Amino acid sequence: MTDDMNSKERFINALKGKEVDRMPYGYLWFGAGDAVLEKMGTSLNDAYRSAKGIARAQILAREMYHHDNVMAPWGCLLVEAEALGTKLDLRENEYPKIIEYPMDSSKEFDKIDPDSMRKSERVQTIAESISIMNKELNDEAFISCATLTPLMLVSQLIGGTKMCSEMLFDPDNFHSMLDVLTECCIEFADIMLEAGADGIFAENGESTAELFSPDMADEFGVQYTKKVYSHVQKNGGYVISHNCAARAFHDLEMKLKPDALNFAFGNVKKLGEEYGVDCDKLHNHKSIGCKQRYCYRDFQNFQDEGICLMGNINPYVFTSESPSDLEFEVNSCMSAAPEKGFILATGCEIPLSIPAEKMDVLWKTMSARFK
Numbered sequence: 001m002t003d004d005m006n007s008k009e010r011f012i013n014a015l016k017g018k019e020v021d022r023m024p025y026g027y028l029w030f031g032a033g034d035a036v037l038e039k040m041g042t043s044l045n046d047a048y049r050s051a052k053g054i055a056r057a058q059i060l061a062r063e064m065y066h067h068d069n070v071m072a073p074w075g076c077l078l079v080e081a082e083a084l085g086t087k088l089d090l091r092e093n094e095y096p097k098i099i100e101y102p103m104d105s106s107k108e109f110d111k112i113d114p115d116s117m118r119k120s121e122r123v124q125t126i127a128e129s130i131s132i133m134n135k136e137l138n139d140e141a142f143i144s145c146a147t148l149t150p151l152m153l154v155s156q157l158i159g160g161t162k163m164c165s166e167m168l169f170d171p172d173n174f175h176s177m178l179d180v181l182t183e184c185c186i187e188f189a190d191i192m193l194e195a196g197a198d199g200i201f202a203e204n205g206e207s208t209a210e211l212f213s214p215d216m217a218d219e220f221g222v223q224y225t226k227k228v229y230s231h232v233q234k235n236g237g238y239v240i241s242h243n244c245a246a247r248a249f250h251d252l253e254m255k256l257k258p259d260a261l262n263f264a265f266g267n268v269k270k271l272g273e274e275y276g277v278d279c280d281k282l283h284n285h286k287s288i289g290c291k292q293r294y295c296y297r298d299f300q301n302f303q304d305e306g307i308c309l310m311g312n313i314n315p316y317v318f319t320s321e322s323p324s325d326l327e328f329e330v331n332s333c334m335s336a337a338p339e340k341g342f343i344l345a346t347g348c349e350i351p352l353s354i355p356a357e358k359m360d361v362l363w364k365t366m367s368a369r370f371k
Helices: 007-015 033-040 044-048 051-065 079-083 106-111 121-137 150-158 160-169 171-195 214-234 250-256 268-275 279-283 294-304 315-319 323-336 356-368
Strands: 069-072 087-089 097-100 142-148 199-203 238-243 260-263 308-313 342-346
Touching: 007 142, 007 238, 007 342, 033 044, 033 051, 044 051, 051 069, 051 121, 051 356, 069 121, 079 121, 079 142, 079 150, 079 171, 106 171, 121 142, 121 171, 142 150, 142 171, 150 160, 150 171, 150 214, 160 171, 171 214, 199 214, 214 238, 214 250, 238 250, 250 260, 250 294, 260 294, 294 308, 308 323, 315 323, 323 342, 323 356
Parallel strands: 069 142, 142 199, 199 238, 238 260, 260 308, 308 342
Antiparallel strands: 087 097
8 A cells, every 4th residue: 555645634625525555544532552552561551641651652653553543541540630630540541530529519610710721730740742743743643632511511510410400490600610621621622732632532422412412412512512613613723523322413513614524333323223223232232333334324415515434343343253244344334435525544443452453454454446
């Protein structure tokens, strides 16, 4: 396979819906990271709490797995919450977990200080890791900053149960909390763009019928998330909106106007009505994946609006013992994908424990299509 573009050129051309020399391959967070850490001779916690460790791990992962982008922070997505006072359990070879929320309710929104982002040692570590990657990669790869939407951040400050109840019973204070958290998200994005990130990879997985009604997701999500996305785009950054929920509100994702949507399953209700396909069942079935790969058919409106699609390999296929399952999944995605405005990626993070050999299968399957 001969590449006429470098990784960054290929990735950005896909985001813009332009011609590419081959289909770009996108990497999420730190998939199959244990194999990378083993090669580095370090633990996840030691690498993840160090700017040099994050940068080195991402650059090495790219060398091993051949993707076109790098990303910081990784899949715990607790950096902003930690900066705002959330207490974490730092574990040696697993992602950190929340052990204490800094607030009891949204009524305490006045305790939130957007300047905490600039003051946070952890945020500065992530920014420094991006700066290191920017310098060492020398515009060879797309650098993305993983971040949260304001509604996602609420759940990390007061907990999911209180978040849902206060949306219903104390909407005024909840909106006030979202206002200040939007400022925090914008400040965090600014810090990362200043450090050299090409754009953000925003976790928007709460925009789903599994948690809220469409009206609630619209009222408490869209206007605030839109402010973050628009700010990033106005300041020269790209926005990839990540929503791997099985019943994601894709019409609301459209309203956000990201540069790309990283998705997992497709609109399962519409799939069932139009094609008689139970996409949830098929994606979790032993056979792995949608055999007819109908998932893309509901996204023509995104293509028409110039929004790149990024997906939608099922990350759980990597746990299958049979390489043919993974080969089938990758080939199915590629066969159904549009020619322009598409980045091949998983719908969510590949488990850390997946061996490098599985990643080799993905790359060989993909690259074989371009020989």
